[in-house]
Amino acid sequence: MIIPAHAAFVAETATLLAASEALAADPTPATLAAAQQAWQAAYVAWQPLPLSRTEAIRRTQLMSAINKYPTNPRFIEGHIASDAPLTAQQVNSFGATSRGLPALAYLLFTPSSADALAALRADARRGQYVVAAAADLHLTAVALHAFWAAEGQNYRATFIASDGAGSQLRSGVSELVNAQINALEVLVQQRLGKPLGRQAGGTPQPDQVEMAGTGVALAAQRATIHAVQELLAGGLGAYLTAHASPNPALAERLQAQLERTQAALAAIPEPLEQALSTQPDAVATAYAESRTLLMLYKVELANVLGVTVTFGDTDGD
Amino acid sequence: MINIPRIEAHLTRPVSILPLVVLRVVLGVVLSLSMLRFVWHGWVAAQYGMPSMHFTYPGFGWVVPLPTPLLTSLYLLLAVLGLCIASGLAYRLSMGMFCLLFTYTELLDSTYYLNHYYFISLFTFLLLWLPLHGSAALDVRRRPPLARATVPVWMLWAVQGQLAIVYIFAGIAKLNPDWLLHALPLRIWLHEQLGVPVLGFWLGQVWVAYAMSWGGMLFDLTIPFWLWWRRTRPLAYLAVVGFHALTGALFPIGMFPLLMIGSTLVFFTARDYASVGHWLHRALPLRGAAGAISASPAPLPPRALGRLGRGLLVAGFLAVQLVIPLRHWFYAGDVLWNEAGFRFSWRVMLVEKTGSAMFTVVDPHSGQQWQVYPNDQLTPQQAKQMAFQPDLIHTFALHLARQWHARGYPAVHVYADVWVSLNGRPAHRLVDPTVDLARQPRRLAAPPWVLPGPAAAQRGPRANLHRAIYAETGVSAVIPTSATICCTHCSMRVLVKLGAVVSSNAKPTKCSPSTASDA
Incomplete structure (x- = not known):
């Protein structure tokens, strides 16, 4: 169940990235609603993943990058107002409170859908931040999936082998x-x-x-x-x-x-x-x-x- | 008639100091490693720096932790003192300071209580009064008059007796139905070890859990005697090593196995060492110690306490320890459930207990209620330990009352919703949720607001009623206050007292006069 849940989350973040790109290219009520729905689906798909947050996963800090709550609006607004390029790599270098699902929720939903849309229309860099954050989220989701998957770091094998290894703390x-x-x-x-x-x-x-x-x-x-x-x-x-x-x-x-x-x-x-x-x-x-x-x-x-x-x-x- | 001179002669019979010297060296090294390990794991900051409150022992509220850097330094000092003990450098001062400072760290928070920490405090206190630096010690080099080849035999017996107390009371504690009749909690713990190479298959077998339960009990109860008896000593020590190595490998019990493996070396006599070979004589500069069994003891240097006083102190110290582990006999209820008298009684690896506690703070004036989750204020270890120990639950409730008082709510009520599972059984309420813990006095015995545990419900005086309810309902709730239930069997109305286990939608199927009279 664990790896399929991670794969499902990867798929939802890909959908969210596509919806974010459409929104940034043409901010309309319809594209915003599509991005919001994609975000909601991604957030729901995220829920099973913390149930497998082992110590090894914690150390990767990938989960914090995906859902560190609450977000920090001041930092996000600062990044948008700056001249720095807004790319996935750039967002990846930001602190966890400026990234992931909470940051996207801030940009897509608050303080209201109408206000969010108006802000997106008023400043193209806001749309770029949405796309960059969605791309960063997707890449993080892919990395988390790869950490578990046999074709990636294959943590699955380590996890199974650790069962009953003689230490209650690590089983x-x-x-x-x-x-x-x-x-x-x-x-x-x-x-x-x-x-x-x-x-x-x-x-x-x-x-x-x-x-x-x-x-x-x-x-x-x-x-x-x-x-x-x-x-x-x-x-x-x-x-x-x-x-x-x-x-x-x-x-x-x-x-x-x-x-x-x-x-x-x-x-x-x-x-x-x-x-x-x-x-x-x-x-x-x-x-x-x-x-x-x-x-x-x-x-x-x-x-x-x-x-x-x-x-x-x-x-x- | 008691022949005092003869007894005295018997107790003061000189024996080689070698066993005590070996103990000093081994113990010092183990203690030193133990302290370094504590620092290495970052437990100083985790256990003493992070918590916002500490569960101090009654009467020791004034013992507060030093700032983390100083406390870390203190642990490093303890490690150095361990090496001083091992080398016999400023032995009395080193042992005394180790005992004092280590006990200070243990008094800081009772949620970190471990039997082997308690043992270290007791053992170092005992050894403080004995001349373990009389041979193969830097003290002897500095002050040759301290050198001695022998000690009175009572000193050796006192040390061996201290170890015997640990083992025998640990064995007595295992004389309970869960341990012997149900192989609990070993059955649970061993089942977690199925993945252990080679042994895993066997550890999953129920009969192995029974064998280990009974074997562990018999080991604890008898091992001091096998170690005392010369003919069985080597085999007994191998058993000690095997037993502690196995438990150390299977369970997270830290330095305890090493501590006991090292300390029980004191049962070996100089004759045993001599028979092992001459290498030890070369390895340790024990001038004449190993072979000096018949030599007369060197005169003891003058002390503040005389020889008799010191003997009485040690005897009293050990005698008190014969009573403390059994104090729960004077308290009502099951010690495994209510934990009144659980600490300081060598109940080592005896129960599997988990709990969940939530507190409700109520301001009677405004009607406002706050629910407090302990993990918001406590470290995971504190929250885990507190959740199944009534005295700690009470301490936390009092802490909350003080917190709210400081916030401007001077007379809040504090209630606790606590569920505990003992040895794999379904959870039961531990604390009466209707009792305002902020207004309960502290007491050593189990307080009346601690509800009876699952074992009490099954075999207590209300057993008939409880058995009937168990059979009928499979246990669904514990009523917090008294209630009247109509027996379906004889129509007798039965008052079920505080904490009885009962289903909200079922009635007992039968009743008996004993049940009624109990009610």
Whole structure:
């Protein structure tokens, strides 16, 4: 599932690059809408990838270049206002907060589609930045795919070989479970908890919705859960079932909770920013279901597998 | 009638100092390497520099970490002190400073507690009072009167006794149903090792987990005796090396294996060394030490504490350690679950526990609520350890109350939603989520707001009710407060107390007088 997901993301970024070029060549409502849709598709396609963010992937810093949130508008505007050529190579040299999906979201969606279009029409360098950022994103996606693929650096082989190598911290299963727990923690705390105002005294915070204004938050969250479901169905569940443990029904309970979480997210009407005030109970339900799901992964799954829930490497006894 | 002079003569019988000298050299080197390794891994900054708060021990809140550069220097100083110990240079000062400074680092944060760190503190304190620098030491070169070929036998026994305490209590801790009857948690841990070359296939076999569980228990309980007995000593030491090498290879337990392999050398006598060969005599400048078993002890230099005082101090030190590991007997509940009395009791590699904790801070005046995720404020290691240890959960709740007080909310309530899985079982709530932890007193025993664990639910006084519920529902929730449930079997109304395991949509299928009276 991991490598096909990376390939799918590469394909979506290629589509986004083509749409960006069309937009830069002729900024119209139609080309902007096409670029926005391509961005949304790329963002949704991105969601499975953090579930395989192992330590080796982290060290490449490719994922940070793709989705380092939040972006820094001041830096981006500075680059556009400068005289430097705006190419993929140039954007590649920028900091992560001026690149990747968040930077493109800033250029394509904010503060509104009409404003974004007006800005693109007013300054051709803005369109060049969109194209350069999209090209850089695509090249980064290709590099990330190549890192895994057999025809590239073949990290796949290393990853498989690391399973059960005698060190809990480095085993493939351990890293995969940790990455899923991390993604679910982000879902609970950042993607749902923060907009709900759970850390702000209970006052909803629409501006804290991920990629606010793009209308993609819920689709992305469902994509994350879907990817977790696929990992469970694609081997982890069978591994658990074959694993004689005092928690024999865990695979079924994980599956059921994933379905409940997915259903709760699907019950929230788009966009999330609006649902926070119109359907707060639906959002709160999704949050509660996500928390239960996180608990199952972080506590029960990790315990059954003997996985160390941290990337730290301290001693134990 | 107790014959005091005879006992004294027995305890002060001179024996060669060689075992203690070997211990000093090996231990010093291992300690030094251990400290360098800590710095090398960057753990000084990670464990003491990064956290915004520390979980200090009760009564030790005043122990605060030095700035990271100074603390790194302190670890390097500890490494140097280790070498001083090994070479016998300023031995008393080196050992004393090592004990003090190392214990200081351990007191900084209880989430980093490890049994072998505790052992190092105890061991260095004990050795501080013994003349391990009496031979093959730079101190002897500087001050020849310090030289001695023998020590009273009680000194050797004290050191061996300290090691025996570690092993035997580690063995006693393994006398629990999970370890012996279910091979847990070894079954979980070994299953993670299927990819290990050659051994992997065997480690995945359930019977191997049982064999290792029982073998580990028997090893711990008996190895000191096999090491004491001369005829079994060589084989026993090979077992020590094999046991610790295997556990060191399979589990991330750092320097512990090396520490024990090195320390248990103290069970070998000068006679053993002599029988190994003469190379040791040449390697170590032990003038007369190995063969001086029958020689009389050199007079001890004057000390602030007399010989009797020092003997009593060591005896008391060891006697206290016979009680501390068993203190959980005086606390209610399962120590593996509530961890009251878990630390300082040699429960080495005994449980697989994972937890998840979330805190809710409530301002009663405004009605505002904040949910706090520990990983926003703690390091991964702190958050992981805190999530299943009630006293640390309480400490963090008090910390949050202070934080909110500083923000202008002086009387907040703090609640914890904590789920814990023990040895692979389905998760249970650890803490009563309705209890305001900010207003709970600290206590050594398990506090009443710690809910019973899965084992207690299965074998406790409410076993009938719980078994019925388990059978009916497969366990779905823990009710936080008392509730009345109508028994479907006899229509008796049963009050289920705090923390009972119950399903929200099912009733117990049977009841019994014992259940009712318990309620």
